[in-house]
Amino acid sequence: MAALQPLDDAADRVVGLGVDDQPLADTDAVSVAAATGRRGARGRRGRKGAAFWLAVGWLVLVAFCGIAATWLPLQDPNTPNVIARLDGPNPDNLLGADALGRDQLSRIVHAARVSVVVSVSAVGIGMVVGGVIGTAVGYVRGRTETTVMAAVDVLAAFPGLVLLLVLLAYVGRSLTIISLVIGFLSIPIYTRVARANTLAVAQREFVHAAHTMGARRSRILFREIIPNVVPPVAAFALVAMGLVIVLEGSLALLGLSIEPPDPTWGGMIAASKPHLDEAPHTALVPSAAMFLTVLSLNFVGDTLRRSFDVKDSGL
Amino acid sequence: MRQLLIRLPMMVATLLVVSFLTFLLTTLLKGDPAVLILGPEGAQDPQAVAAVREDLRLDDPLPTRYVAWLGDAVSGDLGRSYRTGQSVTEAIGERLPVTLEIGVLAITIALAASIPLGTLSAFRAGGAADRVITGTSFGLLAVPSFMMAILLIWILAEWLGWLPATGWVRLTDDPVENLRTAIMPALALAIGECAVYTRLLRADMITTLQQDSITMARAKGIPTRRILFRHALRPSSFSLMTVVGLQVGAIIGGAVIVEQLFALPGIGRLLVDSILQRDLIMVQGVALVIAISFVVINFIVDLLYTVLDPRIRHGRAATA
Numbered sequence: 001m002a003a004l005q006p007l008d009d010a011a012d013r014v015v016g017l018g019v020d021d022q023p024l025a026d027t028d029a030v031s032v033a034a035a036t037g038r039r040g041a042r043g044r045r046g047r048k049g050a051a052f053w054l055a056v057g058w059l060v061l062v063a064f065c066g067i068a069a070t071w072l073p074l075q076d077p078n079t080p081n082v083i084a085r086l087d088g089p090n091p092d093n094l095l096g097a098d099a100l101g102r103d104q105l106s107r108i109v110h111a112a113r114v115s116v117v118v119s120v121s122a123v124g125i126g127m128v129v130g131g132v133i134g135t136a137v138g139y140v141r142g143r144t145e146t147t148v149m150a151a152v153d154v155l156a157a158f159p160g161l162v163l164l165l166v167l168l169a170y171v172g173r174s175l176t177i178i179s180l181v182i183g184f185l186s187i188p189i190y191t192r193v194a195r196a197n198t199l200a201v202a203q204r205e206f207v208h209a210a211h212t213m214g215a216r217r218s219r220i221l222f223r224e225i226i227p228n229v230v231p232p233v234a235a236f237a238l239v240a241m242g243l244v245i246v247l248e249g250s251l252a253l254l255g256l257s258i259e260p261p262d263p264t265w266g267g268m269i270a271a272s273k274p275h276l277d278e279a280p281h282t283a284l285v286p287s288a289a290m291f292l293t294v295l296s297l298n299f300v301g302d303t304l305r306r307s308f309d310v311k312d313s314g315l
Numbered sequence: 316m317r318q319l320l321i322r323l324p325m326m327v328a329t330l331l332v333v334s335f336l337t338f339l340l341t342t343l344l345k346g347d348p349a350v351l352i353l354g355p356e357g358a359q360d361p362q363a364v365a366a367v368r369e370d371l372r373l374d375d376p377l378p379t380r381y382v383a384w385l386g387d388a389v390s391g392d393l394g395r396s397y398r399t400g401q402s403v404t405e406a407i408g409e410r411l412p413v414t415l416e417i418g419v420l421a422i423t424i425a426l427a428a429s430i431p432l433g434t435l436s437a438f439r440a441g442g443a444a445d446r447v448i449t450g451t452s453f454g455l456l457a458v459p460s461f462m463m464a465i466l467l468i469w470i471l472a473e474w475l476g477w478l479p480a481t482g483w484v485r486l487t488d489d490p491v492e493n494l495r496t497a498i499m500p501a502l503a504l505a506i507g508e509c510a511v512y513t514r515l516l517r518a519d520m521i522t523t524l525q526q527d528s529i530t531m532a533r534a535k536g537i538p539t540r541r542i543l544f545r546h547a548l549r550p551s552s553f554s555l556m557t558v559v560g561l562q563v564g565a566i567i568g569g570a571v572i573v574e575q576l577f578a579l580p581g582i583g584r585l586l587v588d589s590i591l592q593r594d595l596i597m598v599q600g601v602a603l604v605i606a607i608s609f610v611v612i613n614f615i616v617d618l619l620y621t622v623l624d625p626r627i628r629h630g631r632a633a634t635a
Binding site: 153154158159162163166168242249250253255269270273276283287290291294295298299 | 454465474575598602
């Protein structure tokens with residue numbers, strides 16, 4: 001079994017998209033600081049830079065658009081206007097118009113709703129269910145852990161997008177079903193992340209101390225372990241939201257997301273393809289919205305994870 | 316060899332579970348699968364429905380059906396599409412080479428770019444080149460393959476007009492044209508992968524470069540290039556390899572999208588088309604083949620460790 005260790009370790013790192021996970025970042029921060037001495041521990045931690053708050057600001061804006069799109073003073077996102085067809089940015093349509101002359105600004109703002117709903121609910125399901133399972137088996141260990149992790153490995157043996165497509169083909173599709181299915185499919189990832197973090201926390205001194213002082217197992221779990229497992233899992237969840245937004249975009253591109261004419265970023269990108277030469281802005285505007293959102297999620301998630309990290313925090 | 320003996324039964328077990336889950340898909344359907352397979356018009360004919368029920372053994376109990384289905388699948392018979400009449404195995408056989416070519420090309424490009432980039436980045440960790448590489452790759456993680464595909468079509472096909480925007484020419488028909496149609500889809504997949512690989516290799520390489528053996532090699536006056544690519548690369552490449560294996564899943568997913576955007580006759584497009592036409596037998600077959608390839612590829616990657624890492628080869632614990 002010991003021989004398999006590096007495999008499991010590496011597998012844990014890439015759960016998700018290959019956005020670096022714990023072990024990676026450890027070597028990252030520690031060795032860069034050691035090797036160069038240029039950016040010491042203080043530069044990387046403590047006060048979060050302007051870029052961090054810019055990213056947070058963008059995410060707040062997107063969330064706000066997702067919630068309030070209907071009440072904002074915008075044109076109707078689904079009303080075609082033949083005259084404005086494929087117009088570039090102008091005073092009437094600040095971000096231009098698409099192939100049916102619909103206002104792009106209004107459409108990307110309304111499309112934020114789909115991204116917000118799908119990512120928040122899918123990540124919520126995956127994080128709660130996977131987090132509970134992962135923490136539980138990581139603390140209890142033994143045969144339960146072996147069984148559960150074997151099941152997780154099998155579920156993860158399907159390429160995600162393919163499984164998603166196939167499931168949607170069989171159970172039908174709507175915003176709710178898409179969110180539920182993505183949430184269900186992401187349970188294994190959170191189980192792995194939560195378990196890995198639980199294993200690490202369970203070996204820390206304060207847990208041993210609590211044990212030595214005669215704390216009950218339930219107390220150790222709820223007062224010592226869970227408070228220390230939630231932050232890194234939540235940080236991972238932010239990164240995972242980016243993945244979900246991309247997944248929804250992929251579905252839209254295949255014509256398998258929510259029904260038109262309601263806008264989604266992926267759907268807008270897909271619709272722009274035939275007009276790329278005459279109106280590249282129809283592709284660039286939704287791409288930029290999606291790119292900035294995913295980038296911000298990755299950046300904020302990564303920064304938070306680093307600041308929650310034991311080795312980085314100097315303890 | 317010992318590794319093979321441990322992992323082979325595990326892989327077979329995984330494959331069995333995977334095949335059972337794929338098989339169970341038809342039970343997720345609401346209503347009579349035979350009616351759904353034939354579609355609204357076809358289902359008017361009770362005889363046709365009865366024939367499908369007979370054909371799929373829908374009246375048998377589930378375990379019996381699974382065993383029969385698995386038996387057929389093992390002998391290469393995944394059924395026949397009720398929409399096109401084509402056998403599933405044949406359809407997959409026709410389209411697999413396209414997806415395979417794109418995938419292999421993408422991984423090759425990604426590795427060819429990420430190994431030098433990751434090494435350079437680690438060697439000069441904290442320097443200007445490192446910051447540019449790390450920053451760019453972090454940004455690229457936020458660019459999904461479909462966005463990259465649209466961007467490439469816009470720049471390389473519409474703007475510069477260097478490459479055809481869509482279409483596919485078979486390798487056997489015209490190798491040069493084949494490459495011209497394959498390069499853009501492969502690039503769309505490769506660029507995101509390259510970012511993942513580069514970041515991973517950089518992190519592992521930084522750790523390796525701090526080891527005594529590297530200091531020793533330097534002290535002996537071995538040229539830097541040789542130290543980096545001969546001494547440091549191999550011990551730094553283990554997690555990279557695992558990830559390349561695991562990312563095959565992402566590549567397959569990406570291929571589904573990219574084949575759609577570039578109108579390539581690959582297995583991903585077959586899957587999407589079958590889903591859109593509700594050709595459920597075809598969906599089931601394609602899903603099974605994709606899942607099996609994914610499991611087998613990761614099994615092979617696991618075995619490759621044995622070749623690369625002497626500590627595992629000799630059955631001792633890895634202490635890194």
